[in-house]
Amino acid sequence: NAGVTQTPKFQVLKTGQSMTLQCAQDMNHNSMYWYRQDPGMGLRLIYYSASEGTTDKGEVPNGYNVSRLNKREFSLRLESAAPSQTSVYFCASSEPTTQYFGPGTRLTVL
Amino acid sequence: KQEVTQIPAALSVPEGENLVLNCSFTDSAIYNLQWFRQDPGKGLTSLLLIQSSQREQTSGRLNASLDKSSGRSTLYIAASQPGDSATYLCAVRGTYKYIFGTGTRLKVLA
Numbered sequence: 577n578a579g580v581t582q583t584p585k586f587q588v589l590k591t592g593q594s595m596t597l598q599c600a601q602d603m604n605h606n607s608m609y610w611y612r613q614d615p616g617m618g619l620r621l622i623y624y625s626a627s628e629g630t631t632d633k634g635e636v637p638n639g640y641n642v643s644r645l646n647k648r649e650f651s652l653r654l655e656s657a658a659p660s661q662t663s664v665y666f667c668a669s670s671e672p673t674t675q676y677f678g679p680g681t682r683l684t685v686l
Numbered sequence: 687k688q689e690v691t692q693i694p695a696a697l698s699v700p701e702g703e704n705l706v707l708n709c710s711f712t713d714s715a716i717y718n719l720q721w722f723r724q725d726p727g728k729g730l731t732s733l734l735l736i737q738s739s740q741r742e743q744t745s746g747r748l749n750a751s752l753d754k755s756s757g758r759s760t761l762y763i764a765a766s767q768p769g770d771s772a773t774y775l776c777a778v779r780g781t782y783k784y785i786f787g788t789g790t791r792l793k794v795l796a
Contacts, residue, residue, distance in 0.1 A: 607782060618690075618775065618788035619730075626782045634783065666729060673718060673737070675777070675784060677729040 578602055580678035582667050588684045589657045597652040597681050599667030607670045608650040609634075610642060612663040613680075619666065625650055657685045688713045690778055692787035699766055700795050707761040707790045709776035714754045717779045721750050721761050724773045724789070733774075734761070766794045 580601045589595055601608065606627045611619040611634075621634030625644040639661060641653045650669075654661060662685045667678040689712045699705050709719070718737045722730040734743045734750040736759070742751040749762040759776055775789040 609784070616788060619786040621783055624782060674732050674735055675720065676732070679729045
């Protein structure tokens with residue numbers, strides 16, 4: 577069981593470039609989440625997917641899009657990266673109780 | 687709108703001390719509350735989960751309590767060790783979404 581995996585681990589982008597962060601879980605969880613973590617701000621929810629085929633906005637969805645490709649995979653896309661999107665991005669999945677996190681992607685936008 | 691606050695933001699204690707970390711939330715309509723540990727540069731690891739109907743949970747040297755009516759949870763760490771040094775975050779769960787506090791950064795001095 578790999579749990580929740582994320583790729584890439586690190587990424588540097590220039591302003592205006594696009595990229596997709598990948599997330600996969602092998603625990604057969606229905607719910608998946610994308611968070612960003614900034615110093616002093618805690619984790620803030622970007623988007624979540626309560627089940628395959630559904631996605632909903634969280635606290636800070638602007639500038640992002642998501643795709644729940646199947647039950648295992650939930651990707652996060654930055655269409656036109658901005659320096660304000662420099663952050664650490666975490667993917668998570670949950671059963672009705674516990675939430676499990678991936679190791680994170682450290683993204684820098686220059 | 688649910689808001690989660692953790693006090694103090696940082697704490698240094700000598701090895702062996704018992705300590706309490708605090709988490710407060712504004713909306714008592716929660717499904718559960720979860721405490722996480724985060725080591726520098728790493729993802730989040732679940733420590734304890736308390737369902738809304740429960741008052742406390744214990745795991746080894748850790749004990750978490752929940753008082754929904756007052757919107758408070760505490761994480762008690764007994765006989766602290768240098769290996770306990772990390773950031774501790776609490777999160778409350780609504781229907782699908784988790785709201786995180788900003789964390790308490792703990793340093794246990796040898």
